[in-house]
Structures are given as C-alpha cells and as structure tokens.
Amino acid sequence: MPPPPAGPPLGLRLANTAKAVSQAFDEALAAAGGSRPSWLVLMSLKTRPLASQRELAAAVGIQGATLTQHLNSMESDGLVTRRRDPANRRVHLVELTEQGERAFHRMREAAVTFDRRLRTGLDRDDVTQLELLLDRLRANVNG
Amino acid sequence: MPPPPAGPPLGLRLANTAKAVSQAFDEALAAAGGSRPSWLVLMSLKTRPLASQRELAAAVGIQGATLTQHLNSMESDGLVTRRRDPANRRVHLVELTEQGERAFHRMREAAVTFDRRLRTGLDRDDVTQLELLLDRLRANVNG
DNA sequence: TATTGTTATACTCTATAACTATA
DNA sequence: TATAGTTATAGAGTATAACAATA
Numbered sequence: 331m332p333p334p335p336a337g338p339p340l341g342l343r344l345a346n347t348a349k350a351v352s353q354a355f356d357e358a359l360a361a362a363g364g365s366r367p368s369w370l371v372l373m374s375l376k377t378r379p380l381a382s383q384r385e386l387a388a389a390v391g392i393q394g395a396t397l398t399q400h401l402n403s404m405e406s407d408g409l410v411t412r413r414r415d416p417a418n419r420r421v422h423l424v425e426l427t428e429q430g431e432r433a434f435h436r437m438r439e440a441a442v443t444f445d446r447r448l449r450t451g452l453d454r455d456d457v458t459q460l461e462l463l464l465d466r467l468r469a470n471v472n473g
Numbered sequence: 474m475p476p477p478p479a480g481p482p483l484g485l486r487l488a489n490t491a492k493a494v495s496q497a498f499d500e501a502l503a504a505a506g507g508s509r510p511s512w513l514v515l516m517s518l519k520t521r522p523l524a525s526q527r528e529l530a531a532a533v534g535i536q537g538a539t540l541t542q543h544l545n546s547m548e549s550d551g552l553v554t555r556r557r558d559p560a561n562r563r564v565h566l567v568e569l570t571e572q573g574e575r576a577f578h579r580m581r582e583a584a585v586t587f588d589r590r591l592r593t594g595l596d597r598d599d600v601t602q603l604e605l606l607l608d609r610l611r612a613n614v615n616g
Numbered sequence: 617t618a619t620t621g622t623t624a625t626a627c628t629c630t631a632t633a634a635c636t637a638t639a
Numbered sequence: 640t641a642t643a644g645t646t647a648t649a650g651a652g653t654a655t656a657a658c659a660a661t662a
Contacts, residue, residue, distance in 0.1 A: 339588040340600060341498050347607040348491030349534070354614035355484050367629075383644065391492070396630055398645055412644095420638045420643045445482040450613045452606070457483060460606045463599060464490040470593045471497035510652075526621065539653055541622055555621095563620045563661045623658075628651105635646070 344467065355444055362440035364433060367392075367400045368409065369441070372434040375410070375426055382421045409433050487610065498587055505583035507576060510535075510543045511552065512584070515577040518553070518569055525564045552576050 337343070352366075359369055367390070374381065374389040381389065387397040401424065404410045409430035415421040426434065449457060480486070495509075502512055510533070517524065517532040524532065530540040544567065547553045552573035558564040569577065592600060 337604075339584060340604070341494060341584070341588055341591050343604060343607055344491055345495055345498070346534075347611045348487055348495070350611050351484060351614050352488055352491070355488070365628085384642090391489075392629085393631060394644065395632075395646085399629085402645090414638095418639080418643090422644065441482060441484070445484055448484050448610055448613050451609060456606060456609075459602065460610075461480075461483070461486060463595070463603045463606070464486055466594060466599075467591055467603075468490045468493050470591050471494050508651085527619090535652085536654060537621065538623085538655075542652085545622090557661095561620090561662075565621065617662100619662075620660080621658100622660100623656100625654100625656085627654075630652105631648100631650080633646100633648085635644100637642100637644085639640100639642075 340467075351448065355441075358440045358444045359437055362436040364437040364440070368404055368433075369437045371397070371400055371404065372409070372426065372430065372437065375424060376434060379425070380423065382415075383424060386424065404430070483610075494591065498584075501583045501587045502580055505579040507580040507583070511547055511576070512580045514540070514543055514547065515552070515569065515573065515580065518567060519577060522568070523566065525558075526567060529567065547573070 338346070356366055359365060364372075370390045371386065374386055378385070378389070383397055383401070384394060387394045390397065392400075401410060401412065405412060407429075408427055411425050411427060412422045413425070415423050452460070481489075499509055502508060507515075513533045514529065517529055521528070521532070526540055526544070527537060530537045533540065535543075544553060544555065548555060550572075551570055554568050554570060555565045556568070558566050595603070
C-alpha cells in the first residue's frame with residue numbers, strides 16, 4: 331500500500347479549489363445582479379416551470395423553509411410570482427415575471443462566460459476526466 | 474471550436490461535488506468534536522506554532538476579525554491560549570493547550586480516515602491527475 | 617501615524633419548530 | 640390526519656467599521 335502523497339490532503343485541496351472557484355462565480359453572478367440561490371432557483375424554474383415548491387427545493391438542494399426565504403426576496407425584487415394552483419390550492423405555482431426572465435438571461439450569460447473562463451486550457455478529454463473523477467469522489471462520500 | 478459538453482456546467486458540478494464532500498467532512502470533524510474553522514486553525518498552528526494572528530488568518534483564508542471570533546470560542550473551549558509577545562506587545566501569541574493538542578490529534582485522525590475514504594478506488598495517478606486539474610481550475614479563476 | 621488585534625454589528629445561507637391553509 | 644407552504648427564530652460563518660493598545 332503506497333503512502334499518501336505529500337501536500338495537503340485531497341479533501342482540503344478540493345475544498346480550497348471549490349472555495350476559490352465559488353467565490354469567483356458568486357462575483358460574476360453578483361456583477362450580473364444575481365446571487366447563487368436566485369440563480370439556482372431561476373435555472374430550476376426554466377428547466378421545469380411547473381414544479382411545486384417542494385420539488386423546487388429538492389432540485390436546489392435546500393429545505394422548503396429555506397426556499398421560502400429566497401422566494402420572498404425574489405418576489406419582492408419582482409423576479410417571480412406565486413399563485414395557488416387551482417387544481418390543488420395547497421400548492422403554490424412559482425412563475426417568472428418578465429423581469430425574472432431578463433434576470434435569468436443576464437445570469438445565464440454570466441454563467442456561460444464564467445464556465446468558458448474556467449475551462450481555459452482544458453481540452454474536452456481533460457473536462458471529461460475531471461468530471462469523472464469528481465463523480466467518483468462524490469460516490470465515495472455518499473456511499 | 475467544439476460546443477460545450479452536455480449536462481450541468483463544470484463550475485456547478487465542481488460546486489455540487491465540493492458541497493457533498495465538504496458536508497461529509499464537516500460531519501466527520503463534528504463526530505471528532507471539531508469544526509472546519511477550528512481544524513484549520515489547529516492545523517496551521519501545528520505547522521507554524523509562532524505565527525501571529527495576522528499570519529494565522531491569512532493561512533486559514535479569513536479576515537483577522539473573523540479569526541478573533543473563532544479564537545474566542547476555542548479559548549473558551551480550552552483549546553488555545555493567547556498571550557502578548559514580550560518582544561512586541563501588539564502581537565498575541567496563540568498556543569495550543571494540552572486539551573488543544575488532544576483535540577488536534579482527534580481531528581487529524583478523523584481527517585486522515587476521511588481522506589482514505591475519499592480516495593477509495595483511486596490510484597495514485599488518478600489523484601495526481603485530479604490535483605493537477607484542480608490547480609488549473611484555480612489558476613483559471615485567479616488569473 | 618502605522619500596526620495588531622478586539623468589539624460591535626450585520627449579512628448570507630442555512631436549518632428546525634410551530635403555525636396556517638387546504639385536502 | 641396528512642400535505643404544502645410560511646413565519647419565527649436561531650446558528651454558523653463571514654465581513655466591515657470603529658475602537659483600543661502598542662509601536
């Protein structure tokens with residue numbers, strides 16, 4: 331069994347890289363007038379516009395009550411509206427406003443630009459390899 | 474120029490993986506009675522025991538005032554002591570107590586065990602490759 | 617004046633528990 | 640009773656600004 335390699339442990343290196351990348355991404359989103367949670371919410375809504383808030387929270391990876399907080403801000407910022415589903419009045423349908431659509435497009439552009447920057451100097455094989463390795467790390471901690 | 478690959482963008486995948494891995498690591502540290510900031514502080518202190526708080530904050534990657542908050546908790550938990558440097562009384566020397574030493578060893582063991590789990594099924598080339606790719610991502614956003 | 621560190625305060629993201637409305 | 644969502648509250652981690660102590 332080989333000894334572990336030198337330098338900081340893998341988990342710490344991953345965390346440090348993710349921190350640096352996430353900060354840069356958050357700055358890019360902020361420059362486009364957004365934030366990470368609002369971006370994740372808008373992206374999920376554009377993917378499945380009719381999701382209930384429960385589905386939406388699960389898609390974003392947060393609790394329902396946490397989602398409510400973000401939706402409150404987004405609604406008071408005029409990005410989304412909530413109305414009851416006539417078919418089941420317990421369910422609130424979340425929909426993008428015109429302004430929400432524009433915000434989504436601005437953030438998407440920022441995200442695409444950021445991802446291009448992130449990939450600089452990586453060819454397709456590098457990206458595939460990296461994604462594969464990341465998936466294996468996740469499997470190792472989730473198992 | 475090839476189109477970007479399908480699926481979530483690279484930055485999002487990195488963030489998601491890092492979130493899952495970080496949560497698992499935080500749980501492992503918590504089970505050992507620690508937390509991420511206290512682990513980073515203790516690790517930095519063991520590496521350079523005489524660092525001033527400014528150096529320490531920089532090593533951990535946080536602001537000086539933020540470090541003070543963590544040191545306050547750690548001091549009231551009996552893990553560290555602060556005393557003025559006789560040579561320059563502006564500087565506070567941070568030192569581990571006996572209890573701090575024991576906490577460090579518990580957390581280190583948890584971290585080593587975690588890293589072993591994280592590497593499951595990865596050979597040394599995989600790890601090297603992953604570290605290389607992470608470094609390139611970081612360089613891309615820092616540049 | 618400059619440097620080191622602390623205190624006061626606040627922000628963001630998150631969570632849990634108790635609640636309301638609906639079924 | 641069960642489900643969808645909200646409100647109230649709290650906690651962790653972070654930051655900035657104003658301050659005290661020291662040089």
